[in-house]
Amino acid sequence: MNVLIVFAHPDSKSLNGALKDVTVESLEQNGHKVRVSDLYEKKFKAIADKDDFLVLKNPDRFNYISEQYHALKSNTFTADIVEEQELVTWADLIIFQYPMWWTDAPAIMKGWFDRVFSYSFAYGPGRYDEGNLKGKMAIVSVTHGAEDLSEYGETGIKGKVEERLFNIQHEKLYYCGMTVLKPFLFPAGADEETRLQQIEGWKERLAGLKSETPVYG
Numbered sequence: 001m002n003v004l005i006v007f008a009h010p011d012s013k014s015l016n017g018a019l020k021d022v023t024v025e026s027l028e029q030n031g032h033k034v035r036v037s038d039l040y041e042k043k044f045k046a047i048a049d050k051d052d053f054l055v056l057k058n059p060d061r062f063n064y065i066s067e068q069y070h071a072l073k074s075n076t077f078t079a080d081i082v083e084e085q086e087l088v089t090w091a092d093l094i095i096f097q098y099p100m101w102w103t104d105a106p107a108i109m110k111g112w113f114d115r116v117f118s119y120s121f122a123y124g125p126g127r128y129d130e131g132n133l134k135g136k137m138a139i140v141s142v143t144h145g146a147e148d149l150s151e152y153g154e155t156g157i158k159g160k161v162e163e164r165l166f167n168i169q170h171e172k173l174y175y176c177g178m179t180v181l182k183p184f185l186f187p188a189g190a191d192e193e194t195r196l197q198q199i200e201g202w203k204e205r206l207a208g209l210k211s212e213t214p215v216y217g
Contacts, residue, residue: 004091008098008109046111068118084116122176131177141184179217
């Protein structure tokens with residue numbers, strides 16, 4: 001498979017950076033082709049605005065979705081958006097690697113979705129089962145501050161982890177037609193033994209992705 005890793009952490013030597021490196025190595029050892037889009041290294045612009053377009057269809061009254069549609073048809077997106085959309089088109093599987101900050105993804109990741117998953121490229125007019133990225137798979141790989149998942153769930157202080165990921169898994173990835181596999185949740189506060197067990201389990205998972213039952217799709 002062609003695998004794209006969208007990486008969103010400001011430090012390549014962080015825990016998220018280490019997980020990204022493990023993922024690349026494991027996938028390549030299993031015969032997959034891997035590319036990484038390091039959003040912080042690229043200084044990817046997180047704000048969706050008029051500057052995303054080389055030419056505006058309607059400069060007098062700006063409508064972002066309308067301009068996205070026009071830009072895709074007229075090849076007038078800025079180069080950074082074109083680059084990311086080409087990577088998405090190339091990929092059979094996209095892994096999103098990021099830390100959970102304030103129960104959500106970093107702003108740069110949200111901006112990536114706003115700007116890259118444009119109307120008529122990722123969705124529209126079809127959505128969910130008819131989304132334009134149908135046939136591609138996705139995995140959300142996140143680190144969280146808890147020592148384990150006991151802080152989540154019905155009785156956990158942080159609530160259900162599924163609720164934290166619904167917006168990205170269901171309303172972004174599945175909305176655009178992607179088959180979403182179960183997330184990889186890494187407890188950043190865990191002891192070293194638990195961390196190593198988690199990493200080994202992740203490697204085993206990466207070796208058998210095609211046999212997984214999806215969460216959505």
